[in-house]
Every structure is written in C-alpha cells, then in structure tokens.
Amino acid sequence: MTNVNYVKGRACENYVANYLRRNGFYVVRSAGSHGVYDLVAICHGRVFGIQCKTNGQLSRKELIKIVETSERYGIIPFLAFRNNRRVKIVNLITSECMTLKQFVESVKNSLTNVQAKSLNTITHIVTNGDKI
Numbered sequence: 001m002t003n004v005n006y007v008k009g010r011a012c013e014n015y016v017a018n019y020l021r022r023n024g025f026y027v028v029r030s031a032g033s034h035g036v037y038d039l040v041a042i043c044h045g046r047v048f049g050i051q052c053k054t055n056g057q058l059s060r061k062e063l064i065k066i067v068e069t070s071e072r073y074g075i076i077p078f079l080a081f082r083n084n085r086r087v088k089i090v091n092l093i094t095s096e097c098m099t100l101k102q103f104v105e106s107v108k109n110s111l112t113n114v115q116a117k118s119l120n121t122i123t124h125i126v127t128n129g130d131k132i
Contacts, residue, residue, distance in 0.1 A: 005054055008082075012052045013038045016080050016087060016100065023104045036069045037077075043107055049075040050089070056081035066092060078103075 017027045017039055026042045037049035049070060051058065058066070058079060070077040070093075077092040080100075090097045098106070 008054045009052055012054060012082055016050060016052060019100050036065055047075045048078055050078045050080050052080045
C-alpha cells in the first residue's frame with residue numbers, strides 16, 4: 001500500500017521542479033528523498049536547495065543537516081510547502097516566505113542586477129583599456 005504522505009510529497013516536488021524548469025532553472029530531484037534536499041535548482045550559477053514538506057515543518061535534525069550542508073557548499077536553502085492549495089517557499093536563512101512566482105521573479109530580478117553590473121564592468125574595462 002502506498003503511503004499517502006509520500007504521494008503528496010512527491011506531487012509537491014514534481015510541481016515545484018516543473019514550475020522552476022518552465023522558468024529557466026536546471027532542476028535535479030533526489031528520488032526517494034535520500035539526499036539533504038528533495039530538489040537542487042540552479043539558475044545562472046546560483047544553487048538553491050529545496051526541501052518539500054506537505055505540512056511545512058522540518059524536524060530539528062533535518063534543519064541542522066540542511067544548514068550545515070548549505071554552509072559547506074554555498075547552497076541557498078529553501079522549504080517548499082502547500083498552503084491552501086498554493087505552494088509557498090521559505091528562505092531558511094532570511095525566513096522570507098513567498099509564492100513560487102515571487103521566488104522566480106526575485107531570482108531573475110537579482111540576476112538582472114548582477115548581470116548588469118558585470119556588463120558595466122566589462123564595458124568599462126574594454127572602453128578604458130584597463131587590465132583585469
């Protein structure tokens with residue numbers, strides 16, 4: 001007999017993974033939840049570790065393992081969960097809670113600013129003949 005929580009959790013993981021893929025992220029799912037994160041999502045060099053929970057709660061042991069892994073590898077940790085049929089995602093460092101749409105927009109907006117600064121730097125170097 002299939003565990004109902006497992007089926008709901010897998011459905012949430014698939015929903016989040018597919019949403020992020022449609023919005024330009026590279027996403028890997030840890031089948032069977034044997035890793036620290038259920039999903040690892042990458043967008044323009046930034047790595048996001050996402051743990052999906054049907055009840056929106058992490059155990060103390062899970063949280064410690066996520067934080068340790070995040071610090072060790074530079075992964076930005078998130079918790080995704082369903083709230084009244086909507087998926088919410090929480091940054092486990094800042095505690096900022098948002099919808100998936102808001103998450104994607106914030107990542108793309110911050111990347112746009114970073115890319116713009118990089119482009120300005122490159123343009124300055126090329127224009128002024130500065131050495132790198």
